[in-house]
Amino acid sequence: MLPTDLVIFVCLGYVAILFAVAFAGDRRARRDPSGWLSSPLVYTLSISIYCTSWTFFGAVGSAARNGFEFLTIYLGPTVVFVGWWVFLRKLVTVGRVYHTTSIADLISARFGKDPTLGALVTIMAMVVTAPYIALQLQALTSSFQVITFHAGAVTAANTSLEPDFTTAFWLAVGLCVFSIIFGVRNIDVNERHHGVIAAIAVEAVIKFIALLVVGLWVVFAIQGSPAAVFENAPDNLVAPDDTFGLRWITLCFLAGAAVICLPRQFQVTVVENSSESQIRTASWLFPLYLFLICLFIIPIAVTGLTQLPEGSNPDLFVLTLPLNADQDMIALLAFLGGFSSATSMVIVSSIALSTMISNHLVMPLALRFSIAPAASPDAMRSFILGVRRASIVFIVFLGFLYFFLSGASDALAAIGLISFCGVAQFLPSLVGGLFWRNATHGGALAGLVAGFTLWGYTLFLPSFGGAFLMPESVILHGPWGIDWLKPQALFGLEGVDPLVQATFWSLFVNAALFVCVPMFSEPTPLARYQSRLFVDVFRHQADSELSVMRRTARIADLKHIANRVLGAQEAFALFATKGIPGRRSVIASDELISEVEQRLAANVGAATARTLVSSVVTRETISVEELKRLADETEQIRAYSAELERKSRQVEVTAAELARANDQLRQIDLQKDEFLSQVSHEVRTPMSSIRSFSDILLSDPQLDPERKQRFLRIIQNESIRLTKLLDGILDLNQLENGDVEWEVEYFDPNSALDQAIESCEALASAAGVKLTRKGKVPRCRVSGNRDKLAQAFINLISNGIKYNTSANPIVTVSTSLRRGVYEACVADNGPSIPESERERIFVRFARGPMPRKVGAGLGLAISRQIVERLGGKLALADSKSGAQFVITLPATNRSPRGDR
Amino acid sequence: MLPFIAIILLFPPIILIFSKPVALFGLPLIVVYLFAVWAVVIAAAFLLSLRLGKPDPADNEPG
Structure with missing residues (x-):
């Protein structure tokens, strides 16, 4: 046992150090905004508020009860961070570029700066976070009670202690004070809190060292070696049989979703981010942090199970093990580690939620019902700050109230995973909003409402075991005894782990509605425009709103609003840097209006800022053409x-x-x-x-x-x-070339043939060739030129005479008329023309296989040209001996003009 | 690629292969496997972040 005074003294000293760090961090950040406070290391340490007291104490308990299951809570985030460029990078860039202040702000801004969505997300976040804060308070009080218990820690851990609400109350007060002092001092366009982040980083280091020291002490001082730890380990830590099933996958998924969607994680990961190099480093450093934290969880759990008496609360092994061995210093360090992990979580959660509450719940209502003071410029500003402070107190004491009502019941132990499942409902809207252009406000709203309702019905309300809203009979038999509506076996889905079931139903319906509703509704122009900004964040950073939004407002009116919300000083600075002359009639530029809206958004949320600015804007058009151009x-x-x-x-x-x-x-x-x-x-x-x-x-x-x-x-x-x-x-x-016009007439082709034979008779008799004529046909007409046709005949006949090497040379000319086709055949009994030469002989200068006889080699080419010009054909007919040329010409029996 | 490899290695059925009551260096196989995969994934992410980014001074926005 440690003396109570000592513990309190150490706690106060620790808190004093935190105050100092936060104060110094704030001052330093103001002097040098990009100093080491923006370093990737501090950023990563701040993300590690993911490890709350639920990790510090609860992970050991979980390992002792359920074996490896606790690892899922850290493997999920590891996958998300290691794959940061898939999703995280885009999310963080959107948050940085558009000065997002919270997850509610991001979702509402993405879907057309819709106030309803912002309010809904805020309420959901509140419902999910309050029990989580209660869990931290419980961890703080019970660890305090155990470490100061007069009869010794082991006895304390064995008896079920009445929760000490006085301690819890004072703790809550202290946390409120810290959060208010460093979280709500200023309203900044980026909504970053350097002092708090510095303190959180210190706390991350403390809890890390504390767990490491306890772990090392357990492994090497108590057990001796890592192998010795597992000698007496229970089965589920050596060879788990059913750990790696659906529940394993579901838990990994939920943890991965939670590390983005939990309001406090969103705050430190997205809102406090100032550069991409931060997230790049965090992509491996944060998993490494988780890895080292987890390394000693199993040894501590095993040792606790084997060395402490039966029935000890495994959630407090981290504390009771050193106490049992009278290692007071280590116990104190462990207590401090738990203290720091719980406080950091409460502080950041309350700050994140206070921003959400004031921006998305209180301010819209205050403006609508004109509650907000408008009298003096500073009144509005102090009103906002007041709202935020009140919100912090409200959140923390909501957690306290929850703790007070549920007491020491087991309901709190499971709240971690229930919260994870609750915030996972934001995931479809978040992911869809960033990657799916056609997602609409209606889809997001329907998905969120349905998912949240199902979560409440199947998981959250049954977790009270019948103590709150939902009576036990409903859990066991369904409402009004309807079996298939049983919360933990919806639609008769029995035999599945309730958490897996709730996750499946809520996220399935959520995502389905998110995807299906847009099929039946059209996004508003503003939502369309915002979707373009968010989805294409890497492509259009330079593109300003100007080309799309055309708004007209008087500067004086804008100034008035800015004065009210931002305070006179900041408003003056804003307008001064823009170099705007103070004359009343001057019309503000689109750029200025957007700038003012952005500044306002940091203070009162995007939706409210838009309402405010719209109230003085006299004309607003979103250029549909421009929008189309950008969207297309x-x-x-x-x-x-x-x-x-x-x-x-x-x-x-x-x-x-x-x-x-x-x-x-x-x-x-x-x-x-x-x-x-x-x-x-x-x-x-x-x-x-x-x-x-x-x-x-x-x-x-x-x-x-x-x-x-x-x-x-x-x-x-x-x-x-x-x-x-x-x-x-x-x-x-x-x-x-066909350039010469022939004299075209109708003539009897026989006359041309007669003419040709006459001309060749001399040649034939000189060469001793017998020229015969067979089968004279009746008179007919062909159209063309007689002399040309005669020339073609002469060429053929003279060829037959010239190339005839037969001993008894004969050239036979025969004609026939069949079905309007005049056919003249010139055959000789000379050498036949080989197959390969059949086409070639009609080519210019080609001669038959007759080297002895020399001709120009043009005759056949000319003849073929003539016949083709007359519309006929000149071909070499198949014959057994000699060459047989056939001219075919289309002919008519009677000339329309009569014979010449 | 990295997150997908991690998912495949850490999810059933692959992980079931290693869920056997076998000891490695006196430690249960599954413990060694889980933490080894985890450590390798982190190391890979570290190397990747070195490769991906010489930090760009332009994206250090004051704040």
Whole structure:
């Protein structure tokens, strides 16, 4: 046992130190705002108010009773912080950029600065926090009682002590005083409390050291080694069978949600945050803190279970173990650790809640019913501060009252998890609000109300065991005996842990409503605008409200409001920095109005600030076009990139087409080159013979006349051949380009054939080829030019004559007329044309497989061009021997104009 | 990635593998496993935060 006076003296000394630290922190912060008080280390330590006395004492108790389950409370937050960039980073950035003052402020601002939502969240937070504060008070009093119990600590822990409400009362008073002095001294646009944070950091260090010292002492002084600890450990700490089930998952999830959603956690994590580097460090340092805290929980629990007498309260092992071994100093340190963890939690919770209550409950009502004093500029400001102070007292004593009423009942022990489940109801609105553009105020409201109601019905009210509002019969048999409405087995869901069940139902309905209601309602323009600001916080930090909100207000009116709320001095400073002349008629800029609203929001909450400013704004339009532009920006970017993609595909297609065209051009170019070289080759042969013979004639005048004659004939023949060749090229060119207009007439193709045979008869008889004509058809008409067709026939027949190497050469010409198609066939009994040459022979300069005979190689090409121009076809028919060319032409039986 | 790996390792069914009455260095396996995973996750987060940020002086807003 420790003497009461000593304990009180140590406590007071500790509190005095805290006061000093807070005072020094405040002063230092005012001198140097970005000093070490904003360092990531202090920030992380302040977050560790997550470890309340529920951790300090309760974790050991939980480990002794339920094995590893206590770890979930620290693993959940570890996952959240380690994955900070998933959610926490966005949340913290939103809070920092838009000067969020509390979780209620954030939710109400996100959904159109809605006062109802803010009030609802505040009330929920109050209901959840008051029992939690009561739990801290209970821990404080019982630890105080145990450590000062005259009959020794072990006896104290064994007997059920009457709670000492006097101690609790004075504790509550002390906490109020501290919170009021350092939490509500100033109203700041960022709502940061450097003094309090400094004190909290010190407390975090104290409780950390205390638990570490107790843990080390237990492991190495009592047990000897870590392995020895587990020799007598109970089963659920060595090989738990059913710990890792649904309840494990649920608890991890709830703890992860709570580390964001608990008002005090939101306060230290989001509101007090001043830079991203803080959260970056906290992402590993805070889990490390939790890790080290947890390291010794199990050894302490095991040792307590094995060394202390049966029936000792496991919640107080941290305290009773050292007392049992007469280690008074360690016991005192442990007591101090518990003291600091409880006080820090109460202080921050009450400050966070007081801001919420004054901003979202009292101020809106006060303004609506004109309770707030408007007489002098400073009255309003002191009114707000008064409200906040009163709120702190109200919260703390609400906790005290709860403690007083529930007494030492077991209801308090479970309140930690019940609170977690309660605040987890904020999660859908918070996460959805930050990531889902279309979330609406209606959805958030419906989700919160339903989730909170279900939480109360399935978890909170039954936790009293029938003592409060809900009688025991309802818990056991359902209201009015309706079985499926039993709070702990809703809809007949039996056999599931009540906490898991309550978490599932409340969050499921909450999230479902949050998602479904927006399908039936439209967000207001303001909510739409706020959603854009919050969801795209990383993209639009530079974008100001100006382009969207157009408001008109007189500066004097604005000044009046600012004076009332902010106080004359601050208001003057605000307007002075803006360089606004004080003339009455001057209209305030959008920028100034927004600035004033933001300042007001820090004092009275976003919703109230908006009401206040709106009261003097004479005209407000939210430019729908601008809003659309901003809201659609993402869509536009998406559409733009899709467009780009489409265009690049088009470009690819075009490029491919161009490449193809280029290939064709190259090929044509190649053909042209080939053609030119062929032409020059063809021209060169006769030219060179002409030249050589003329050279001979010129150089040798004494040449005998006979030879001279022969040479001249050769020259003439070659010239003729040359002329023919050039004529042929010219013809072909004209035919191919189709530039020459033919004289078109209806004529009998037989007459053209007769003409051709006549022309070739001389050639045939000279070559000794027999030319026969078979199957003369009746008269018919084709449209075109007789001479051209005759030329085509001549080419074919002369080819047949020229290339016929048969011993008994015959060229047969036959004609037929079938179903309007005139067919002329020129066949010879010369060598047949091999399969591979069949198409090639129609190409310019291509000759048949007859190296001996030399022609220009244009005849077939020209003939085919002519026939095609006449609308017919020239083809090589299949034949067993010789070549057989067939010309087919469309024909009519009678000419409309008669025969010529 | 890190939080998801942590979740997978710390949630059933993976965790059930280690929930056996086996001792490692005289400590129950499950205790060693839980705290080891935890420590590794913290170390990974630490390395990640070093990698992610040379602290940017621009985002130190006065306050």
